[in-house]
Amino acid sequence: MRFPAATLQAQTHAVLLAWGLQPDCAETAAAAMIHADVAGIDSHGISMLPTYEMLRERGDLVPAARPSTVRDGTVTALLDAGGGLGHPAAMAAMRLAADKASAHGVGVVSVRNSHHFGAAGQYAAVAAERGLVGLVTTSARSVSVVPTRGALPRLSTNPIAFAAPARRSGPFLLDMSTSTVAVNKVKVYGYDDRPLPSGWVLDGDGVPVRNPHEALGILLGAGAGGLTPLGGTAELSSHKGYGLAVMVQILSATLCGATFAAAAAGDGRPVDIGHFFLAIDPAAFREDGRFEDDLDDLLDLLRATPPADPAQPVLVPGDPEATARDERLRNGVPLSGVLVGQLREICGRAGTPFLLDAAS
Amino acid sequence: MRFPAATLQAQTHAVLLAWGLQPDCAETAAAAMIHADVAGIDSHGISMLPTYEMLRERGDLVPAARPSTVRDGTVTALLDAGGGLGHPAAMAAMRLAADKASAHGVGVVSVRNSHHFGAAGQYAAVAAERGLVGLVTTSARSVSVVPTRGALPRLSTNPIAFAAPARRSGPFLLDMSTSTVAVNKVKVYGYDDRPLPSGWVLDGDGVPVRNPHEALGILLGAGAGGLTPLGGTAELSSHKGYGLAVMVQILSATLCGATFAAAAAGDGRPVDIGHFFLAIDPAAFREDGRFEDDLDDLLDLLRATPPADPAQPVLVPGDPEATARDERLRNGVPLSGVLVGQLREICGRAGTPFLLDAAS
Numbered sequence: 001m002r003f004p005a006a007t008l009q010a011q012t013h014a015v016l017l018a019w020g021l022q023p024d025c026a027e028t029a030a031a032a033m034i035h036a037d038v039a040g041i042d043s044h045g046i047s048m049l050p051t052y053e054m055l056r057e058r059g060d061l062v063p064a065a066r067p068s069t070v071r072d073g074t075v076t077a078l079l080d081a082g083g084g085l086g087h088p089a090a091m092a093a094m095r096l097a098a099d100k101a102s103a104h105g106v107g108v109v110s111v112r113n114s115h116h117f118g119a120a121g122q123y124a125a126v127a128a129e130r131g132l133v134g135l136v137t138t139s140a141r142s143v144s145v146v147p148t149r150g151a152l153p154r155l156s157t158n159p160i161a162f163a164a165p166a167r168r169s170g171p172f173l174l175d176m177s178t179s180t181v182a183v184n185k186v187k188v189y190g191y192d193d194r195p196l197p198s199g200w201v202l203d204g205d206g207v208p209v210r211n212p213h214e215a216l217g218i219l220l221g222a223g224a225g226g227l228t229p230l231g232g233t234a235e236l237s238s239h240k241g242y243g244l245a246v247m248v249q250i251l252s253a254t255l256c257g258a259t260f261a262a263a264a265a266g267d268g269r270p271v272d273i274g275h276f277f278l279a280i281d282p283a284a285f286r287e288d289g290r291f292e293d294d295l296d297d298l299l300d301l302l303r304a305t306p307p308a309d310p311a312q313p314v315l316v317p318g319d320p321e322a323t324a325r326d327e328r329l330r331n332g333v334p335l336s337g338v339l340v341g342q343l344r345e346i347c348g349r350a351g352t353p354f355l356l357d358a359a360s
Numbered sequence: 361m362r363f364p365a366a367t368l369q370a371q372t373h374a375v376l377l378a379w380g381l382q383p384d385c386a387e388t389a390a391a392a393m394i395h396a397d398v399a400g401i402d403s404h405g406i407s408m409l410p411t412y413e414m415l416r417e418r419g420d421l422v423p424a425a426r427p428s429t430v431r432d433g434t435v436t437a438l439l440d441a442g443g444g445l446g447h448p449a450a451m452a453a454m455r456l457a458a459d460k461a462s463a464h465g466v467g468v469v470s471v472r473n474s475h476h477f478g479a480a481g482q483y484a485a486v487a488a489e490r491g492l493v494g495l496v497t498t499s500a501r502s503v504s505v506v507p508t509r510g511a512l513p514r515l516s517t518n519p520i521a522f523a524a525p526a527r528r529s530g531p532f533l534l535d536m537s538t539s540t541v542a543v544n545k546v547k548v549y550g551y552d553d554r555p556l557p558s559g560w561v562l563d564g565d566g567v568p569v570r571n572p573h574e575a576l577g578i579l580l581g582a583g584a585g586g587l588t589p590l591g592g593t594a595e596l597s598s599h600k601g602y603g604l605a606v607m608v609q610i611l612s613a614t615l616c617g618a619t620f621a622a623a624a625a626g627d628g629r630p631v632d633i634g635h636f637f638l639a640i641d642p643a644a645f646r647e648d649g650r651f652e653d654d655l656d657d658l659l660d661l662l663r664a665t666p667p668a669d670p671a672q673p674v675l676v677p678g679d680p681e682a683t684a685r686d687e688r689l690r691n692g693v694p695l696s697g698v699l700v701g702q703l704r705e706i707c708g709r710a711g712t713p714f715l716l717d718a719a720s
Contacts, residue, residue, distance in 0.1 A: 231540070308510065
């Protein structure tokens with residue numbers, strides 16, 4: 001079933017309002033979520049509503065929260081998301097970092113006491129739209145990634161997003177978890193009953209798990225092991241992905257005092273999430289426009305790399321999302337019947353009209 | 361053969377002085393190079409002298425260069441290394457970034473027109489020694505890494521280093537190339553005639569090369585293919601390592617106007633290298649000391665992860681280097697006979713005494 005992005009955004013907005021979000025926060029969050037769906041990042045858009053509902057019902061999420069400024073220096077700031085959804089705080093934080101970078105060359109804004117903020121890339125992209133380089137990282141709640149040599153998970157999929165503005169080309173936009181894959185990718189192999197590539201999931205003895213159902217059991221906590229850091233196995237340098245995941249944890253959470261989820265799980269403490277936003281103005285280093293021109297040349301040269309298989313041209317980060325955006329703005333965003341059913345029930349519980357009856 | 365670090369540093373210093381480096385620059389570069397050797401990073405220390413000699417003989421390297429400040433803003437600066445060795449410019453740049461961060465919360469310094477600066481991690485560590493978080497990236501000359509789906513190399517091994525200060529523990533120190541492995545690791549497998557792990561090197565059809573001699577041929581340009589980005593194969597998400605390599609290229613070179621080596625190779629232009637230095641003061645975000653305490657807890661918890669194999673405990677980035685440092689400061693730094701022979705010849709050509717006759 002496919003739906004126009006505007007319909008999905010209206011539905012999401014209505015649910016968030018019914019849950020008690022501030023009107024402007026509901027608007028920002030709904031726009032951010034559907035932005036992810038339109039870019040093809042199905043795992044970070046409207047499909048998160050069931051999780052957000054669960055967090056709200058458990059009392060972990062403070063729906064009516066409004067982000068507040070705790071510290072505001074010349075080129076740094078600290079925001080508190082008040083325990084609300086992360087999207088409004090994240091958007092405010094990146095805009096503030098961008099303001100500081102436009103004025104002084106660089107800005108760093110940190111957010112504590114937050115929740116899931118959706119796809120990290122869109123906040124980095126906000127910097128690029130303003131002619132700035134943007135770097136975004138976030139911590140997360142679920143502990144799924146096993147340190148190199150470890151038998152148990154200690155880290156989250158801790159993403160890094162990075163964007164930079166070009167002129168002819170769209171912006172460079174990298175948005176990646178620091179694990180080899182996300183839990184969702186393992187689920188898809190489970191649905192299809194396909195063996196996993198070796199190196200996505202390890203058991204407690206450090207041995208790759210190929211059976212997708214056994215792997216999902218491990219990821220649900222039924223046994224030792226978990227997702228691998230980028231690299232996969234020690235032989236393929238998973239210590240680098242592990243190191244990047246710790247770097248993201250430090251920037252996102254240690255810097256602002258947010259939780260380290262693995263420690264909180266041990267103590268039974270609630271988990272808050274931290275985010276990190278950096279913006280840099282290329283004009284502080286180069287004559288106006290030269291950065292964008294050089295980035296165009298760089299991206300052109302990468303795309304022109306002779307491919308190993310002529311049917312699969314070399315892409316640059318951001319290309320798959322741009323292609324999805326073109327297609328989905330034209331044809332609508334596909335949602336599974338299962339998800340549409342869940343959304344119908346969420347609307348019922350929230351007491352807000354269900355808008356997804358008529359597929360476009 | 362093992363040598364005291366002080367002897368290696370005196371030897372390196374003498375060679376650099378004989379080549380015409382400014383005395384202070386020679387001192388900084390020699391200290392930085394031997395710092396890498398002591399930390400066990402053999403590929404980035406005194407073993408680089410033959411390469412530096414070659415660059416000097418070709419006229420690519422300007423030995424007498426002194427780094428100069430091109431732009432100096434409140435929280436950003438641009439240095440020009442004058443075509444000299446990268447170490448003095450890099451050390452000056454990180455110190456300047458740290459000064460700005462200590463004064464204003466964050467500092468970013470970019471260096472253009474530089475050469476190899478050794479191990480990136482030691483500049484990040486300078487920030488951590490001053491109580492700051494440090495991030496360092498650099499571009500490089502040699503084009504060896506194949507974009508995901510590509511048949512030819514377009515990127516360098518573009519490293520990322522990140523350091524953060526703890527209190528009880530040594531600093532967190534990540535220093536990694538964004539490729540799965542470096543060329544040197546493939547060479548070692550060649551010496552030992554061992555098959556390579558699948559995913560280190562791909563041929564022009566995107567197929568993993570296991571024969572180390574065939575792989576070395578490819579890396580020397582005898583055929584299509586090259587090193588893989590971190591992740592190894594597309595199935596194990598090498599697009600993430602590829603994206604990180606481009607991010608490093610943009611931060612290090614596009615931001616300051618240094619060369620993109622793959623483009624320069626096509627045009628026959630000389631290649632200059634760019635570096636990027638970011639320092640952030642945790643005290644801009646948290647009460648004094650809380651960051652360091654939380655980082656101690658984080659590192660403790662990671663090290664306490666139950667290991668898959670009890671004989672191989674879980675480490676954190678920086679642990680192997682700290683262990684090497686303890687051992688080498690006690691027992692001396694091991695150099696191969698081949699390298700010692702090369703150094704003897706270099707000393708002869710430079711007209712400076714050879715100091716490595718008597719192994720300690």
